[in-house]
Amino acid sequence: MTQPNLLELAKQGDAQAIASLMNRQLQPKGISVKVALKDACLQVMLESAQVPNQQALVAFVRKGIIGLGAASIERVKIYGRQTGEEFPAWNQEFELVVQKNSSSLHVEENATSQIPLSSLNTEESKILQPSRQSKNSKLPNTLEGEKWANLGGLLLLASLILLFINWQFALTTFVVAMIAYNIYQGTPAGKYDTEKRKLESEKKAEEERLKKIQQEEEKNIEKIQQEEARRLLINNVKSEVRNLKTNLAHDCINEFIKVNARLSVGVSYMDLLSVIASAKLATQLFEKSKDYHVCPYLSELIKKNMFYYELSFQCFDKRFHNIIYNEYLEQIIINLFPELKGRKVYFNFDSIVQTIWMKAAQCSDEIDEILKLANNDD
Numbered sequence: 001m002t003q004p005n006l007l008e009l010a011k012q013g014d015a016q017a018i019a020s021l022m023n024r025q026l027q028p029k030g031i032s033v034k035v036a037l038k039d040a041c042l043q044v045m046l047e048s049a050q051v052p053n054q055q056a057l058v059a060f061v062r063k064g065i066i067g068l069g070a071a072s073i074e075r076v077k078i079y080g081r082q083t084g085e086e087f088p089a090w091n092q093e094f095e096l097v098v099q100k101n102s103s104s105l106h107v108e109e110n111a112t113s114q115i116p117l118s119s120l121n122t123e124e125s126k127i128l129q130p131s132r133q134s135k136n137s138k139l140p141n142t143l144e145g146e147k148w149a150n151l152g153g154l155l156l157l158a159s160l161i162l163l164f165i166n167w168q169f170a171l172t173t174f175v176v177a178m179i180a181y182n183i184y185q186g187t188p189a190g191k192y193d194t195e196k197r198k199l200e201s202e203k204k205a206e207e208e209r210l211k212k213i214q215q216e217e218e219k220n221i222e223k224i225q226q227e228e229a230r231r232l233l234i235n236n237v238k239s240e241v242r243n244l245k246t247n248l249a250h251d252c253i254n255e256f257i258k259v260n261a262r263l264s265v266g267v268s269y270m271d272l273l274s275v276i277a278s279a280k281l282a283t284q285l286f287e288k289s290k291d292y293h294v295c296p297y298l299s300e301l302i303k304k305n306m307f308y309y310e311l312s313f314q315c316f317d318k319r320f321h322n323i324i325y326n327e328y329l330e331q332i333i334i335n336l337f338p339e340l341k342g343r344k345v346y347f348n349f350d351s352i353v354q355t356i357w358m359k360a361a362q363c364s365d366e367i368d369e370i371l372k373l374a375n376n377d378d
Helices: 003-011 017-027 054-068 122-126 140-162 169-185 188-241 247-264 269-288 298-318 326-338 351-377
Strands: 031-037 041-048 074-080 092-097 105-107
Touching: 017 031, 017 041, 017 054, 017 326, 041 054, 054 074, 054 092, 092 188, 188 298, 188 351, 247 269, 247 298, 247 351, 269 298, 298 326, 298 351, 326 351
Parallel strands: 041 074
Antiparallel strands: 031 041, 074 092, 092 105
């Protein structure tokens, strides 16, 4: 399409023609443009490897759209996005109004310079370089918004200071600060800040959602791996348990079940040794037998189960003899039960002993399960 035809289409509000004119100027600088026109609102998406410079590119688009004088365009919304990102890093909107005695369009904020997109040359496009922007090149609507924002901030600070002097003046100042803030919210700069915070909030929420999904997936994968490892372990243990020559392992679990039943209803320091004595004897007989070496995993469970009973007795002993602190015993407990870190046997006796007994019961359940599975296979 020739340059005159492209320009005529752009003046008629053709989004594709406008995008082509912008891309001719911006693509050499690594910036691509997408344009859409909907409900008299021209939406311009600017995308580059780095976040596009907002002030320079808004000025560029503003001048070009004004110069076109397209009657079908009433508002322009510009977005800047880094390549690969889902959400824009910034956006800015301005309105165009048709003057009664002129066929051209003017920006509502009375912008005076009007240069068609097609007439921007290399010298004029230097505005795209942030280092050459003037400090006074801010748009009037931005300055207006900053004025109200600064006023609101100063009044809010003043209200905090006055709070220590006169609460009535402080309240009045605070109300005026809120009014100034509400006015700021209605300015283009305020609307932009609100939109920016909204986008940032949505982006953060999306990142949190994706992070949560990833964590759930990792947990599921870990759970599946643990279940598979457990299945392989049980299969191996079952084959080893079938090679046991005596019933000593079964004697141990029978005694453990009796101990657990007694501990569940409570036991005193004086009775605890007699309660665990039979289990201790059964464990010693198993450890001295040839069966102890047949299934290392089962043997370790039986040994650990008995150890928990003996550990609880040591806690009873220290409590009974009013030994407030025993570093060796408490270090063993912390190593076995990290959740009990910071608790002392003397002061947290009940919770510590109950935790130990609960772990012993879990060991007993696992031993019982292994032996029953092996017997069922037989």
